[in-house]
Every structure is written in structure tokens, then in C-alpha cells.
Amino acid sequence: EPEVTQTPSHQVTQMGQEVILRCVPISNHLYFYWYRQILGQKVEFLVSFYNNEISEKSEIFDDQFSVERPDGSNFTLKIRSTKLEDSAMYFCASSVLAGVSYEQYFGPGTRLTVT
Amino acid sequence: DAKTTQPNSMESNEEEPVHLPCNHSTISGTDYIHWYRQLPSQGPEYVIHGLTSNVNNRMASLAIAEDRKSSTLILHRATLRDAAVYYCILRDRNYGGATNKLIFGTGTLLAVQP
Numbered sequence: 001e002p003e004v005t006q007t008p009s010h011q012v013t014q015m016g017q018e019v020i021l022r023c024v025p026i027s028n029h030l031y032f033y034w035y036r037q038i039l040g041q042k043v044e045f046l047v048s049f050y051n052n053e054i055s056e057k058s059e060i061f062d063d064q065f066s067v068e069r070p071d072g073s074n075f076t077l078k079i080r081s082t083k084l085e086d087s088a089m090y091f092c093a094s095s096v097l098a099g100v101s102y103e104q105y106f107g108p109g110t111r112l113t114v115t
Numbered sequence: 116d117a118k119t120t121q122p123n124s125m126e127s128n129e130e131e132p133v134h135l136p137c138n139h140s141t142i143s144g145t146d147y148i149h150w151y152r153q154l155p156s157q158g159p160e161y162v163i164h165g166l167t168s169n170v171n172n173r174m175a176s177l178a179i180a181e182d183r184k185s186s187t188l189i190l191h192r193a194t195l196r197d198a199a200v201y202y203c204i205l206r207d208r209n210y211g212g213a214t215n216k217l218i219f220g221t222g223t224l225l226a227v228q229p
Contacts, residue, residue, distance in 0.1 A: 004158075031215065035159075043159060043202075045216040056215055091158045098215045100147040100206045106158030 002026045004107035006092050012113045013082055021077045021110045023092030032075045033093040033104060034067065036060070043091070049075065050098070082114045119203045124224040127193045135188040135223050137203030145208045148179060148186050151217070152199040159202065159219070162188065166208075198227045 005024045013019050025032050034046040047057040049067050066078045075094075079086055089111050093104040120138040127133040139148065150162040163170055163177045165186075170177040176189040190197055202222040 033216070035217075042221060043153070043217075043219040045218065048215045058216075093158070100149070100164070100208045103149075103161035103164070104159075104217060106160065109158050 002105075004092055004094055004105050006090075006107040006110050008110060009108070010111045010113070012115065015084055015114055016081050019079050019082055019112065021079075021090050021092075021112070023075045023077075023107055024073050025075055025092065025094030026105055027073070029094035029096050029105070031055075031095045031098050031102075032067075032069070033095075034077045035091045035093065035106075036088040037091065037109075038085075038088045046077070046090075048098075055098075079112075082112075084114050087112055087114045119205060119220055121201070121203055121220065121223045123221065124226065126226045126228060127190075127197075129195060129227055129229050130192050133190040133193045133197070133225065133227075135190070135201050135203075135225065136185065137187070138185045139203070139205055140184045142183050142205060143207070146205040147208055148177065148183075149204045149206050149217070150175070150177065150188050151202045151204060151219075152197075153202070153222070154196075154199045159217075162201070164206075193225075193227045195227050195229060198225055200224050 007022045032049045035043050037043045045058050047061045048055045064080045068076050089109040091109045092107045095102045095104045149164040151159045153159045163175050165177045178187045200222040202219050
């Protein structure tokens, strides 16, 4: 069964450094998402992406965050200057199309630790 | 998005049915009821969704009250692998950019005892 993959599984970085989290969505999916989950808290939506554009973003997704689909398979989340509070699990997800009939498939996540 | 209310935690015994309730008293006519679950140390996983009628799939059944103000996710025979946080999420079918995202609450932590 096709699945969303994410690399690395765990990233440790120092405060102020840039990080890039990578995702390979399911190949025929057109919508891509990033969510994050701070330890012990809810899963929070960050951004959705379609047709090489951001279709929606949350208040969390400020100027320090960016997303890109650099080629036909990868979808990346960049944090330009990490803060301690960026420490969280970051989940990538994809769906065939948007809308209520289409489930989102999540990857296993990247644990980001900012020291 | 309309709010859902779920119990913080529930317990079940292995191989017994589990009924996970969700209240959504302010649901609108265009809201679909979705269930996702999150196994320990994994990303969320789709379980089932429905609008008005009860729904079945290989993972679970979804029973929706006639007034749609509540629903119940039914796992017919719980296994140890079903231990997870279960999220009840409303999604508006009037698609626009604002409805792509999933809004997760705190969900119900299901413990399954052997």
C-alpha cells in the first residue's frame, strides 16, 4: 500500500539554525499538508499546498516557515531560524484531492529537537 | 468549524466491542463526521467518515444519531493494536481553501487490556 514517507525521523538542531524537513507524498496525490504536534499537545495544522502554491496556512506558519515542492516527488518544510518552541513532531500528509470525501494520509513524522 | 466533545479516555478488553462517543451538538447540515486515530509514536490515520447514514468499512463502523448531534465509532473486536487516540473531526463539505485542513481536538485515549 502506498505511504507517505518523511526524513529524517529525528533532527536535532541548535537555536537559530535552519532546518529542512523532507516528505515524499503518495505519488498520485495533489494536495500536501504539514502539521505539527508539540509533545503532549494537539495535532496542529500548519499549511496546505496545491499546484505549487500555498492554499491555506495557519497563524503558526509565519515568515520563518516556508514550503516547497522542488521536484515531482519531494515536499519540504523549511524553518529559517529555529526557536526552542519549534521543538515538536512534524507530520506531512497528502490527499488525492481536497474536500470531505478525501482522506489525508499522514507520514510517520519527523521529531525536531531544538537545543 | 463546529466543536466536538469526546471523553478523555476509555478502556476496553481485547476482543470485545468498543463504542467511542462523540458529541457535536452545533453540527451544521454540511458537516461530515470524520474519525482519525493516532497510534503511539505514529502519525494520524484515517478511520471512517459519514454524513447521515451509518457507515461500515474494514476498520470500524460509524453510527450517526438521527439528529446528527452525536455519533459513535464502533470497533467490533478490539485488539491490542487498536490502542490509540481517536479523534472525531467535523469537516464542512462546502469546500474552499479553509476546509482543507483537519482540526484535531484532544480525542479519546483508548486503552485495550489483554
